[in-house]
Every structure is written in C-alpha cells, then in structure tokens.
Amino acid sequence: MNVNSNAYTYTFATVMVVLVAVLLAGASLGLKSKQENNVKQEKMQSILASVGVAVNRSEAQAAYDDVIKEVLTIQGGEVVSTDRETGFNVDMAGAIKAENMDREVPLYVANKGGETYYIIPLRGKGLWGPVWGFVSLESDGNTVVGANFGHKSETPGLGAEITTPMFTDQFPGKKISEAGLFQSISVVKKGTSAGDYMVDGISGGTITSNGVNDMLSDCLAPYAEYFKNI
Amino acid sequence: MSTEVKTKESLFSKKNQQLLKDPFNDNNPITVQVLGICSALAITVKLEPAIVMSLSVMFVLAAGNVIISLIRNLIPNRIRIIVQLVVVASLVILVDQFLKAFAYDVSKQLSVFVGLIITNCIIMGRFEAFALGNGPWKAFLDGIGNSIGYGVILIAVAFVRELLGSGQLLGAQIIPLSWYIDMDKGTGFYANNGFFLFPPMALIVVGMIIWAQRAKNTKLIEEN
Numbered sequence: 126m127n128v129n130s131n132a133y134t135y136t137f138a139t140v141m142v143v144l145v146a147v148l149l150a151g152a153s154l155g156l157k158s159k160q161e162n163n164v165k166q167e168k169m170q171s172i173l174a175s176v177g178v179a180v181n182r183s184e185a186q187a188a189y190d191d192v193i194k195e196v197l198t199i200q201g202g203e204v205v206s207t208d209r210e211t212g213f214n215v216d217m218a219g220a221i222k223a224e225n226m227d228r229e230v231p232l233y234v235a236n237k238g239g240e241t242y243y244i245i246p247l248r249g250k251g252l253w254g255p256v257w258g259f260v261s262l263e264s265d266g267n268t269v270v271g272a273n274f275g276h277k278s279e280t281p282g283l284g285a286e287i288t289t290p291m292f293t294d295q296f297p298g299k300k301i302s303e304a305g306l307f308q309s310i311s312v313v314k315k316g317t318s319a320g321d322y323m324v325d326g327i328s329g330g331t332i333t334s335n336g337v338n339d340m341l342s343d344c345l346a347p348y349a350e351y352f353k354n355i
Numbered sequence: 356m357s358t359e360v361k362t363k364e365s366l367f368s369k370k371n372q373q374l375l376k377d378p379f380n381d382n383n384p385i386t387v388q389v390l391g392i393c394s395a396l397a398i399t400v401k402l403e404p405a406i407v408m409s410l411s412v413m414f415v416l417a418a419g420n421v422i423i424s425l426i427r428n429l430i431p432n433r434i435r436i437i438v439q440l441v442v443v444a445s446l447v448i449l450v451d452q453f454l455k456a457f458a459y460d461v462s463k464q465l466s467v468f469v470g471l472i473i474t475n476c477i478i479m480g481r482f483e484a485f486a487l488g489n490g491p492w493k494a495f496l497d498g499i500g501n502s503i504g505y506g507v508i509l510i511a512v513a514f515v516r517e518l519l520g521s522g523q524l525l526g527a528q529i530i531p532l533s534w535y536i537d538m539d540k541g542t543g544f545y546a547n548n549g550f551f552l553f554p555p556m557a558l559i560v561v562g563m564i565i566w567a568q569r570a571k572n573t574k575l576i577e578e579n
Contacts, residue, residue: 134431141438145445152449156456163459182459282400282521282552329549 168213175259175271176235176242193244195234201226202350217248217257225347232348235261242270245348249340252332253278256287256340262301266352269310272296274337284333295324307349309342366492374496378504380572384477385508386565387575391477395509395561396554398468402525405513407461408468409506415446416478417498422446423486424494430487439482440473447472477505512560520551 127133166182169189173180180188196212197204206212212231220228233244241264248257254277261270272293279285286292299310300321308322312335315328326334365371384390398404419442423430430438451469454462462469472478481501486494517523522530522545534545550556569575 128429129432134434137429137431138434138437141441145441149445149448152452156452159456160452160459163455167459280400281398281404282517329552 171259171273171275172233172244172246174273175244175261176237177271178237192235192237193233194236197232197234198229199232199348199351200229201347202354204351205229215246217246218255221248221343225343226350228347230344230347232351240264243348243352245345247274247340247344249336249343251276251279251287251336252284252330253280256333256336258337258340260296260301260341260345262352264355266348266355267300267302269296269299269301276333279333280330282329284327284330286327286330287333287337292324292327299324301345302349302352305353307346309345312338312341371493371496374493375500375503378497378501379507380504380568381574383504383508383568384480384501385505385561386568388477388480390480391475391505392558392561394468394471394475395512396557397471399509399513399516399557399560400520400552402510402513402517404465404468405509406506407465408472409502409509411450411465411469412472412475412478412505413499413502414450415443415472416481416502417495419443419446419478420481420486420494420498421491423482424489424491427487435487436479436483439479442482443473443478477501508561508564511564512557515560516551516556519548520556522547 163182166185169185170180170182173185173188173192176192178188178192193209195207196209198206198208198212198215206229212233215229215231217230220230223229231246233246235242235244243262243264243266245260245262246257247260248255250256256274256276256279258272258274260272262268263270274287274293276285276287279287295318296310298321300308301310302308303322311318311323312326313323315325317323318325326338378384382388385392385395394408398408419439422442423439426438447469450472451462454465454469481497485497489497514524517525518529522528522535530545530547534543536543536546
C-alpha cells in the first residue's frame with residue numbers, strides 16, 4: 126500500500142476526522158451534565174459566600190435552598206417574576222447588553238440568622254475576558270455586607286487579585302446610594318480611596334480594576350429603583 | 356534480515372535511560388532548545404499553575420508521543436503536521452473536558468492555560484523529531500523526559516518569581532509580614548519587587564538559568 130498516494134491521504138484524513146469527531150462529541154455529551162452541575166453548584170457557592178456562608182461544592186445545593194428564600198426577577202424597578210428557576214437561570218452576559226431599565230435581572234433574597242439580605246449578581250469586562258461577582262446588601266438595600274468576584278482569564282498576581290480577600294475585604298460597610306440617589310462604589314487608584322463610596326484598586330491591574338468599577342456602576346444601577354420602594 | 360533489529364532491548368537500557376535524562380540537562384527543551392518559552396512567560400507568576408501546567412504537559416506529551424508513534428507508519432507524509440495537530444488538539448480537549456467534569460477546581464485554576472498546551476512548541480517538536488521515527492516505549496520515555504525537563508525550569512522560574520514578586524510560595528506568605536515597609540509606623544525594610552510579576556522578568560530568570568547551566572556544563576558552550 127502506498128502511504129503517500131492521493132487516495133490514501135484523503136481516506137486517512139477523512140477517517141481521522143470522523144473518528145476524532147465521534148470521540149470528542151461523545152466525551153462532550155457524556156460529561157455535559159456533570160460539568161453543568163459543577164457550574165451550577167459553584168454559582169450557588171458564590172451567591173452564599175457573598176453573605177458569608179462558606180460551604181463545600183457538594184453541600185451548596187442544600188445550603189442554597191435553606192438560605193435563599195426568594196429569587197426575584199427585576200425589570201425597571203418592578204418585580205416581573207418570582208420563579209426561583211427563572212431568576213437563577215438568567216444569563217447575565219446577555220442581560221447586561223440591554224439598557225439599564227429594560228434589563229431583566231435576578232435579585233436573591235436571603236435570610237441568615239433572622240436578617241434579610243439582598244444579593245445582586247454582577248457581570249462585566251476585565252482585561253482579557255469577562256469578570257463577574259456578587260454583592261450582598263443589608264435589608265436597607267444600601268449598605269454592603271460582602272462581595273466576591275470571579276474572572277475568566279485575568280493575569281495571575283495582577284488583575285486576578287480581585288478574587289482575593291485583600292480586595293474583597295474592602296467592601297463590607299460601603300454604601301451604594303446617598304439619600305436615595307444611586308452612587309455606586311468606585312474602584313480608584315491604590316491608596317487613594319476615602320469614604321463610603323470608594324475602594325482601592327489593584328496596582329498593576331488597572332484595566333481589571335476599571336472593569337470592576339464599570340461593572341459595579343452598570344450592574345447595581347438597575348436595582349436602585351427597586352430599593353427606593355422597600 | 357538484519358539481526359540487530361530483532362535483539363530485544365531491555366526496558367531501561369542505557370539508551371532508554373538516556374532518553375529520560377538528556378532533556379533534563381544536556382538537551383533541555385527550554386534552556387538548550389529554547390522551545391516552550393511562551394508558556395514559561397505566561398504561567399510562572401505563581402508556583403501552583405506552573406506545577407499543574409507541567410503535569411498536564413506531561414500527560415499530553417507522553418500520550419501524544421505514544422499515539423503518533425503507534426500510527427507513524429500509517430501517516431501520509433504530506434499531512435503529517437496536520438495529523439500531529441489533530442492528535443494534540445483532541446488530547447487537550449479531552450483533558451479539558453475531564454477536568455471540568457471531575458476536577459472542577461483544578462480546571463478553574465488552569466483556565467486558558469489548558470488550551471495553551473496546544474501551542475506549546477515542545478509537543479509538536481517532539482512528535483516531529485522523535486515519535487515519528489521511534490517505537491511507542493521509546494516515544495513514551497522521550498515524552499516523560501522532555502516534560503520533566505520543561506517542568507523543572509517552569510517550577511524554578513515560578514519559585515523565584517512568586518517568592519520575590521509576591522513574597523509567597525504556593526499562596527502561603529514566606530517573607531514575614533513584619534519585614535514590610537510600613538509608611539505609617541515607619542517600620543520595616545522590605546518591599547516586594549513588582550517587576551517579577553511581569554513577563555520580561557521570566558525571560559531574565561530563564562536567561563540566568565541558561566547562564567548557570569552553561570557555566571557548569573561545558574559541553575553546551577559553542578566553539579567560537
């Protein structure tokens with residue numbers, strides 16, 4: 126058999142492509158439900174972490190069902206749905222493309238130790254890819270209880286530091302509005318933050334810090350109208 | 356028929372041991388062949404991703420080498436590079452999928468770096484230069500040897516960069532916090548060297564490793 130003939134080359138390429146396609150499609154289909162479950166549990170973990178409930182991934186579902194009392198879907202300051210699944214499954218990447226008041230975004234209402242907390246999902250752009258996170262507010266809808274962030278591919282040691290306590294520990298106690306007027310929380314140059322509406326950014330991670338800054342003002346704004354009426 | 360082809364070679368004969376040891380020093384993929392530099396820059400800011408990357412490269416290179424070696428007589432010469440690429444790409448995608456399903460936390464740490472394995476020139480280089488012309492066992496040893504040679508340099512660079520750049524190793528604080536300069540209290544004498552967090556410093560560290568290696572191993576010094 127001539128390994129270098131045209132006919133053999135085409136046959137080899139075709140067989141190879143079909144085999145690899147079957148193998149990869151099989152692996153992808155077979156593992157899909159497991160992967161999606163991991164992503165879902167991780168999201169529950171992050172939601173819980175923003176109100177200071179730390180759980181393993183395997184315990185996430187049970188703790189989530191216990192702590193999160195309501196999942197509201199908000200649009201233009203009005204509740205448009207109270208279905209838990211609808212709220213949880215909102216695709217933030219798609220939702221933030223719409224104008225502030227047109228967005229359908231979820232608001233998680235948690236109850237921990239008798240206190241009510243509101244948890245707001247965030248989504249924005251970092252330097253290399255998307256960044257996201259959750260901010261939790263006290264029952265006044267203004268004072269921050271906690272925040273956590275995630276990212277797809279920010280630079281380790283620089284932008285990726287937004288996930289570390291060094292950055293997130295600055296958020297508790299900050300406020301998002303002043304006398305009913307929405308302010309957001311600005312991420313400013315390291316060492317220059319002052320007052321209730323600013324946190325220090327990451328030195329060397331300026332573009333990621335700016336991304337978090339824009340994400341906060343962009344994603345918190347749609348809820349301001351809702352919180353006015355609680 | 357020549358008889359020497361038929362003679363059985365022991366699994367760890369001198370020649371086979373050489374396959375494992377050579378890439379460690381005399382023929383190191385990074386410091387001597389200067390391959391795989393791109394990933395050495397990208398992921399050596401911290402020690403942990405560097406270690407996980409080394410292990411993933413070890414799996415992909417060893418498995419890929421064996422697969423290419425097994426089908427080496429079937430591959431049409433004109434499309435051999437494409438075949439190699441398909442083998443690396445499918446292995447990497449499989450690794451990625453399995454990590455996402457069964458080791459989700461590790462897969463999150465590696466994030467984009469798993470995909471970067473495809474572009475690692477060491478892998479294509481070993482397929483082309485070695486696996487296409489040797490049996491599976493030799494190809495396996497060659498893969499392990501080269502990925503160790505790669506991993507050692509990666510870990511060494513990451514060690515230096517994490518220690519001097521962030522004062523930590525594997526995320527644990529090594530430089531005592533009391534050493535750090537504190538402007539308010541006027542104490543301390545130490546500050547992290549932020550330059551180590553940037554890619555150029557990886558090149559400089561690799562350069563220094565090459566320097567030290569050549570000073571010790573005179574075989575590597577060119578004649579002129």
